[in-house]
Amino acid sequence: MSQPYPVSEELKNFGRLLSQINSPDDLKKFPIEDLPEIARECRDFVIEVVSKYGGHFGASLGAADISVALHYVYNTPKDQVVWDVGHQAYIHKILTGRKAYFHTNRQYKGIAGFPKRSESEYDTFGVGHASTSISAAAGMAIARDLKKEDYKIVAVIGDGAMTGGMAFEGLNHIGHLKTDVLVVLNDNCMSIDPNVGGLKEHLTAITTNSTYNKIRNDFADFLNRIGNNEFGEKARKFVLNMEQGLKAALTPGAFFEALGFRYFGPIDGHDVVNLAKILKELRDLPHPKLLHIVTVKGKGFKPAEEDQLKWHAQSTAFDKITGKSLAAPPTTPPPPLYQDVFGNAITELAQEDKRIIGITAAMPSGTSLKILGKVLPEQFYDVGIAEQHAVTFAAGLATQGMKPICAIYSTFLQRAYDQIIHDVALQNLNVVFAMDRGGLAGADGPTHHGAFDLSYLRLIPRMVIMAPMNEQELRDMLYTAIKYDDGPIALRYPRGNATGMQMRKEFNQIEIGKGEVLRDGADIAILGIGVMTNNALKAAKLLEERGVSALVANMRFVKPLDTDLIDEIAARFERIVTIEENTIKGGFGSAVLEYLQEKGYSNKVCVVGLPDRFIDHGSPAELHKEVGLDVESIAKRVLAFAGIEEAVAK
Secondary structure (H helix, E strand, C coil), X not given: CCCXXXXXXXXXXXXXXXXXXXXXXXXXXXXXXXXHHHHHHHHHHHHHHHHHHCEECHHHHHCHHHHHHHHHHCCCCCCEEEECCHHHCHHHHHHHHHHHHHHHCCCCCCXXXXXXCXXXXXXXXXXXXXXXXXXXXXXXXXXXXXXXXXXXXXXXXXXCHHHCHHHHHHHHHHHHHCCCCEEEEEECCECCCECCCHHHHHHHHHHCCHHHHHHHHHHHHHHHHCCCCHHHHHHHHHHHHHHHHHHHHHCCHHHHHHCCCEEEEXXXXXXXXXXXXXXXXXXXXXXXXXXXXXXXXXXXXXXXXHCCCHHHEEXXXXXXXXXXXXXXXXXXXCCCEHHHHHHHHHHHHHHHCCCEEEEECCCCCCCCCHHHHHHCHHHEEECCCCHHHHHHHHHHHHHCCCEEEEEEEHHHHHHHHHHHHHHHHCCCCCCEEEEECEECCCCCHHHCCECCHHHHXXXXXXXEEECCCCHHHHHHHHHHHHHCCCCCEEEECCCCECCCCCCCCCCCCCCCCCCEEEEXXXXXXXXXXXXXXXXXXXXXXXXXXXXXXXXXXXXXXXXXXCHHHHHHHHHHCCEEEEEEEEECCCCHHHHHHHHHHHCCCCCEEEEEEECCCCCCCCCHHHHHHXXXXXXXXXXXXXXXXXXXXXXXXX
8 A cells, every 4th residue: 555544443344254354365265155245245334434434335336246256256466357437446445455444435645436556456557537447458468468478357347438439449459459358347327327328228228128038048948958969969059059149139249249259148247146157257268258247326225226326426424224314404505516507507598599509428417417408408418428529529519500518527528638629629619618627626536636627728729718716707607608609618617516606697798818806905916717716815815914915816717818907917016926726837827927928027926726746635625725725825825925934835
């Protein structure tokens, strides 16, 4: 382990059988008949921990049996198990030495919520974004083959990740390479929201096809009755050929086998004994194979089985029997979530403008586009975990005069970078990018932080970038983006609750590239972008108590900059501070510095933002303090920059 974690003796000794398991070697000591009880205890363990500390939930409960079976059959960590959509992997972590401190999962300075190579030798590949496992497994397999080493590689893909195009690219390549890789398709028909797409429909249809399942079972019984005589052997071959024909006609087997995989399934993913037996047989087959298992997301916890969307993850404590929340009800209603402000605003606007099309990549709940989908389903599209397709799909819509709005998490939009440049910006198409989770996203950690969007979008010609400081500006900026007709435009906003301000119902259009001074001052200027402007205002009040008068400007736009306002500020103040919840490399502060240098200004500038490193998981408050973006740290930084106190290190 890369760092020490607090150990829980209570959790260390959890479960009659699980208490004896601290590694896969311990698991292998049990007879195969004990695996169902071990899987049940693993589920109970996840329920116990998540009910107290929060975390992803349904996916790992559904993957319990495959987690147990894989570590029972394969020689991990020599054999490499690659997880896709890492929130399936909680039980994998529990079985691989992290049980006693699993309660630190997703907590500040605790273990990560996703597999992480620096955390354990059993975490063979870091995951947080979906659809990566098969490609990673292909690379591992070729390295193994080139080095003439002998170990097995398994990619476990599920929770909607097979809707991502990268998964099919990996399948196609492995099938061509003909190398020894097992792909386990954990088919639960869900990601965070229900899966979409043609393959999903096909997989679902076959798992519920009573004709196929009856004939398949009859074939199995018939084969068992056939003896070893000559007639029996001929009949066996005939029946096997018939079974292959049935598979091609009624199952996804023909599709996967056309890609070069031997297809097995679908089988019950919760029959752990049978799973282990099948995995043992497949382990020795020296070619690409795909095992299709059917599971229930939330298996073993009735509330999660009945409402898989709600129980994808939980952030507050709940009763581990009933699922009822144990959190104290708020005395006053909390402010709305930024995502809900967006979801309601786009729905209002779409009701008046039929050109507006909302697009998301498997996140209708996370982006709150589900609100639009419920009211105006014909103006809403969930394309699955396929960000590249989402962006080019939007570009196609824009060529025909529609107003597509791509609502995609900042960190996931990175996956479609070429499409943003080549398919949208180069053609100057009117696509709106609504980037949720801008800034530090919290417990999901570096795979989900929106730390780079201001930088990676700013360098693209024709791109307009804006960030609201509150929910009213979010509504107005969305309205402004829809009214904008001169190319691509992006707005980014954070995860979590908005400010709680009173919002007006009507929308106001904002002049492109224009900021505003919120507070005048005499000693130093602070330029904020997005919600960090609120922290700048609070820091200015602390500075006033120390005798420092600070101007605070809400710049609103990263591109184009309000250069008129910057000129005015540069003429009045020797020292300027910029504040952003984005990497300091190439972001808002860099844009201000570039402009001042270009115009020959000699002002001293302090750029405050996210440091040039990947930031681990924790609550936003904990992370803001760590990187110096909380109010007190900003005030100290400004004082140090003004020469009033010693510089405070980030």
